[in-house]
Amino acid sequence: MYAKVAFLYLYGYDPLNTYIRMFNGAFGSTYALSETLVKAIPLMLAGLAQPIPYSKFSFWQWNQN
Numbered sequence: 001m002y003a004k005v006a007f008l009y010l011y012g013y014d015p016l017n018t019y020i021r022m023f024n025g026a027f028g029s030t031y032a033l034s035e036t037l038v039k040a041i042p043l044m045l046a047g048l049a050q051p052i053p054y055s056k057f058s059f060w061q062w063n064q065n
Contacts, residue, residue, distance in 0.1 A: 005015040026036045 008015040008018055027033050
C-alpha cells in the first residue's frame with residue numbers, strides 16, 4: 001500500500017484524491033456498480049471453481065507416490 005502511495009506521489013498525483021476517484025469510478029453510480037459486478041463475477045466464479053480440479057486430481061495421483 002505504501003509503495004502505491006509513494007508511486008503516485010512521485011509522479012505528482014494526490015494519492016487520496018486518486019483513491020477517491022477510483023472508488024467513485026467503480027461504485028459511484030448504479031451503472032458503475034453494475035459494470036464492476038459484470039467484470040468481477042466471472043473472476044469470482046473462476047476462483048470458486050479452482051479447488052475442484054485439485055481435489056479430483058489428487059484422488060487419481062495416489063498411486064504415483
